[in-house]
Amino acid sequence: MSGLLPDQGSDAEPPGLPGFHAWRGLYLFVFGWFVLVVVLLAVFARHFS
Amino acid sequence: MNLADWVVFLGTLGSIAAYGSWRTHQIRSLNTYLKGRQSTGWVTIGLSVMATQASAITFLSLPGQGFESGIGFVQNYFGLPLALIIVSSVFLPMYRRFGVYTAYEFLGRRFDWKTRLLGAGLFLLQRGFSAGITIYAPAIILSTMLGWRLDLIIVFIGFLVIVYTVTGGSEAVSLTQKWQMVVIFVGMVAAFIVLLVELPVGLGFDDAAHVAGALGKLQAVDLSIDPSRRYTLWTGLLGGLFLALSYFGTDQSQVQRYLGGDSLRESRLGLMFNALLKIPMQFLILLLGALLFVFYQFERPPVFFNQSEWQHYAQGPEGGVFRALENRYVVAVADNETAIRAWLQTRASHESAEEPIARASMIEANRRAAAIRSEAKAALLAADPRAKTKDSDYVFVTFILAKLPHGLIGLLIAVIFAAALNSLAAELTALSTTTTIDFWRYFRPLAAADEARNVRVARRFTALWGLAAIAFALLAGFAENLIEAVNIVGSIFYGVVLGIFLVAFFFRRVGGGEVFVAALAAQALVITMFLSLNIGYLWYNLIGCAACIAFSLLLQTVLGPPAPADPGRAA
Numbered sequence: 038m039s040g041l042l043p044d045q046g047s048d049a050e051p052p053g054l055p056g057f058h059a060w061r062g063l064y065l066f067v068f069g070w071f072v073l074v075v076v077l078l079a080v081f082a083r084h085f086s
Numbered sequence: 087m088n089l090a091d092w093v094v095f096l097g098t099l100g101s102i103a104a105y106g107s108w109r110t111h112q113i114r115s116l117n118t119y120l121k122g123r124q125s126t127g128w129v130t131i132g133l134s135v136m137a138t139q140a141s142a143i144t145f146l147s148l149p150g151q152g153f154e155s156g157i158g159f160v161q162n163y164f165g166l167p168l169a170l171i172i173v174s175s176v177f178l179p180m181y182r183r184f185g186v187y188t189a190y191e192f193l194g195r196r197f198d199w200k201t202r203l204l205g206a207g208l209f210l211l212q213r214g215f216s217a218g219i220t221i222y223a224p225a226i227i228l229s230t231m232l233g234w235r236l237d238l239i240i241v242f243i244g245f246l247v248i249v250y251t252v253t254g255g256s257e258a259v260s261l262t263q264k265w266q267m268v269v270i271f272v273g274m275v276a277a278f279i280v281l282l283v284e285l286p287v288g289l290g291f292d293d294a295a296h297v298a299g300a301l302g303k304l305q306a307v308d309l310s311i312d313p314s315r316r317y318t319l320w321t322g323l324l325g326g327l328f329l330a331l332s333y334f335g336t337d338q339s340q341v342q343r344y345l346g347g348d349s350l351r352e353s354r355l356g357l358m359f360n361a362l363l364k365i366p367m368q369f370l371i372l373l374l375g376a377l378l379f380v381f382y383q384f385e386r387p388p389v390f391f392n393q394s395e396w397q398h399y400a401q402g403p404e405g406g407v408f409r410a411l412e413n414r415y416v417v418a419v420a421d422n423e424t425a426i427r428a429w430l431q432t433r434a435s436h437e438s439a440e441e442p443i444a445r446a447s448m449i450e451a452n453r454r455a456a457a458i459r460s461e462a463k464a465a466l467l468a469a470d471p472r473a474k475t476k477d478s479d480y481v482f483v484t485f486i487l488a489k490l491p492h493g494l495i496g497l498l499i500a501v502i503f504a505a506a507l508n509s510l511a512a513e514l515t516a517l518s519t520t521t522t523i524d525f526w527r528y529f530r531p532l533a534a535a536d537e538a539r540n541v542r543v544a545r546r547f548t549a550l551w552g553l554a555a556i557a558f559a560l561l562a563g564f565a566e567n568l569i570e571a572v573n574i575v576g577s578i579f580y581g582v583v584l585g586i587f588l589v590a591f592f593f594r595r596v597g598g599g600e601v602f603v604a605a606l607a608a609q610a611l612v613i614t615m616f617l618s619l620n621i622g623y624l625w626y627n628l629i630g631c632a633a634c635i636a637f638s639l640l641l642q643t644v645l646g647p648p649a650p651a652d653p654g655r656a657a
Contacts (some may be wrong), residue, residue, distance in 0.1 A: 050350060050351050068150070085304045
């Protein structure tokens with residue numbers, strides 16, 4: 038079954054976006070964006086409460 | 087709707103469907119028919135994933151949700167970006183590496199044929215029912231509001247989708263979804279602008295948002311750990327993660343959207359596109375609902391937005407009760423408006439001592455008006471226990487018909503229909519692909535070599551599932567609680583299917599025999615709990631998944647190393 042592990046070679050093809058050389062960097066960016074959106078939503082709610 | 091609306095409505099939907107059929111009518115390859123062209127880029131994949139999830143009911147119910155309960159529902163989507171990162175980094179590379187058509191085909195490679203058929207069968211059961219609801223749910227609302235015949239709307243949506251999905255398969259779905267999403271974005275932005283313009287003179291976005299916030303409609307993030315609260319940061323992160331993981335990772339209607347494309351990169355970028363945009367998009371739709379709430383504080387709203395239902399009972403023997411409620415509501419709404427204007431006045435003049443008193447008066451006046459709306463719903467139930475008392479789905483369409491200029495009304499009705507077509511098309515191709523690949527080709531392995539025959543069979547299954555969805559939607563009118571029943575059926579099976587996939591990806595020592603028995607045991611446990619306990623049905627997603635994983639690990643520990651998979655037939 039070890040052949041069915043997530044493919045290590047799948048990260049070989051880079052995202053091809055400026056500033057992102059590896060998928061891990063893009064995932065971190067998406068996670069950071071998510072945290073920022075939640076914080077902004079909380080600030081928005083607080084400002085207009 | 088006048089002639090201009092009809093031209094925009096029919097022109098928009100007809101041209102997109104015709105374009106999809108025309109561009110894809112020459113498809114002869116099974117791979118292109120089921121996965122789309124290899125040249126499909128990440129923008130098309132991303133829009134297709136987004137369009138599949140955003141059904142018509144999203145654009146009808148979500149503004150209503152914002153109107154009724156505020157924007158807190160946005161927390162339900164908090165698990166989605168995290169789930170998409172997991173799907174992109176774990177699920178997707180495996181699917182593409184094996185070159186599978188369906189997620190369940192992967193189960194056959196990883197485990198054995200019976201686990202594959204179990205996963206595919208559970209998907210067909212659940213998605214087959216919900217395809218009917220995808221047509222029925224918006225059709226009943228549009229039929230009520232526009233006065234059109236329900237059966238004609240159902241047949242129109244169903245046959246329009248059948249024409250281009252049978253013709254072009256997955257390729258036609260992606261092509262049409264891209265343009266339908268453009269129409270949806272344009273329509274929703276236009277509706278937002280008109281709403282801001284229609285606010286009372288002197289009331290800008292800032293004041294409107296302050297009114298919504300003061301009346302509790304902008305509570306976007308709730309950190310409470312009270313388990314009785316339905317939408318909190320924690321339920322969104324935990325429940326939303328499991329729900330999104332099972333939907334995006336194991337539901338063929340989504341998996342099929344991102345399996346096409348030139349490379350793994352295009353599919354991954356399509357998923358990340360959704361991870362970035364989904365929460366802001368849902369927030370804006372909910373905010374539209376919260377601003378509709380503010381709009382109707384100044385524009386006398388009906389006491390009950392489903393006026394067809396209301397008038398049906400108001401003209402009956404209890405009519406006096408209904409008219410009394412309407413009269414009381416007029417007074418309460420006028421008091422409410424006065425209180426809001428007084429509060430805005432204190433804010434504008436910076437009278438800090440007066441502001442809390444004015445705010446309390448406004449909240450109390452709003453509570454009184456809301457209480458009369460609750461009484462109106464109780465009066466409907468008293469008149470007929472089977473009366474439909476949920477009117478929030480009718481709020482946005484009421485605004486569209488009353489306030490939008492002609493032409494734009496046609497565009498917004500086209501938006502709602504386009505969303506229905508998007509979801510249904512993805513469902514039909516997924517159902518057809520699963521039936522063709524996981525059942526027909528499995529039981530007739532010799533036929534797999536005949537590509538043209540495979541495409542013909544896939545086309546027939548698409549048409550058959552489309553006809554089944556139309557028939558189910560037509561019958562749904564006779565059993566209103568069927569919609570909830572379908573949601574419950576989905577929750578009962580979704581968790582176990584996710585459990586099977588998580589075992590496949592993360593517990594490599596567990597074999598097909600163990601996971602198959604564990605899935606059946608977990609499913610039996612969920613069904614027994616459903617029949618004997620009274621807990622919210624959404625919890626069964628988590629219970630089914632956890633039970634399937636736990637039983638698999640237990641069996642693997644007891645029975646020892648797995649038997650090798652059956653690569654011959656299962657592949």
